Amino acid sequence: MRKFENGLKVIGTDLGYGNIKTANTVTPTGLTVYDTEPIFQGNTLEYNGKYYRVGENHKEFIADKSVDDDFYILNLMAVARELQRTGTYTASVYLATGLPITWVRTQRNSFKAYLMKNTLVDFRYNGNDFHIKFVGCSIYPQCYPAIVEHIHEFKGTNILADIGNGTMNILYIQNKKPIEIKSWTEKLGVNQCVIRIKNTVMDMYGVKIDDSIVEQYLRFGKADVSDKYLQILHKTTTEYATDIFAALRKYEYNSDLMKLYIIGGGGCIVKNFADYDKERVIIIDDICAAAKGFEYLAYMQLNRRS
Structure with a gap:
């Protein structure tokens, strides 16, 4: 969160399929709706007579x-978590968020209208009442904002890969400048790896492996399961890591001619399971980098207007 003049709060929300990130918070995107208050407390948002348990x-x-209300509710939750850190419950907020690179042109206006459909919003989150006035919203292409504050380091030819849960966004950066005509979105997010693992386990052993086991393995390369399941986890994840580089080569990635920067949750898979040149492939571990970048761009945009 960045503070602007007159007390305005600029808040970046990275609305991913796996996690919702702000500059300082990370929450899984799972959303369960209840008509009455849930039995267990924590990460619960009350809005318009409904209770939403977030993070499962x-x-x-x-x-x-924007096809349903889920991301609208998740965005409210993200704003609340970021404000709650400073004990702020009444605020004027300027939103900054993003969409996959190739979706921005066609969905920017509709997604902005979706997030801004209510200017004044009252809701309750984790026992605290929030009163938010949304004064504006900027939608940026994913990928570039995550490194925008460090763009001076991107000399020569570079390729940036943002591997989220749903998609992988690819962008060329030439001598510190993003090249719009060399940007693509692939449906090769981390969830594709999770699906492959779950399907393989079901096909081979007729059992369902829990998502939490798979996610733990993807993040840390370890899981408390027997060897036969570890073999599937390792083999399938290694194949997915190989597919990431195959997709990049489809867009003329050449490690001898350019550096590769990887951001997003898929970076841990590359780090743990891929065979790559650590001098030519840089993994940016900060999962909140995109949200911070959205905030930075919006703050600079507002400064230019004032």
Whole structure:
């Protein structure tokens, strides 16, 4: 969160399919709706007579995030978590968020209208009442904002890969400048690896492996399961890591001619399971980098207007 003049708060929300990130918080996107207050407390948002438990599981991939109210509620939760850190419960907020690179042109206006459909919003989150006035919203292409504050380091030819839960966004950066005509979105997010593992386990042993086991293995390369399941986890994840580089080569990635920067949750898979040149492939571990970048761009945009 960045503070602007007159007390305005600029808040970046990275509305991913796996996690919702702000500059300082990370929450899984799972959303369960209740008509009455849930039995267990924590991460619960009350809005318009409904109770929303946030953070259990993940949201499935959909090509248009505005088709239901889920991302609207998740965005409210993200704003609340960021404000709550400073004990702020009444605020004027300027939103800054993003969409996959190739979706921005066609979905920017509709997604902005979706997030801004209510200017004044009152809701309750984890026992605290929030009163928010949304004064504006900027929608940026994913990928570039995550490194925008460090763009001076991107000399020569570079390729940036943002591997989220649903998609992988690819962008060329030439001598510190993003090249719009060399940007793509692939449906090769981390969830594709999770699906492959779950399907393989079901096909081979007729059992369902829990998402939490798979996610733990993808993040840390370890899981408390027997060897036969570890073999599937390792083999399938290594194949997925190989597919990431195959997709990049489809867009003329050549490690001898350019550096590769990887951001997003898929970075841990590359780090743990891929064979790569650590001098030529840089993994940016900060999962909140995109949200911070959205905030920075919006703050600079507001400064230019004032």
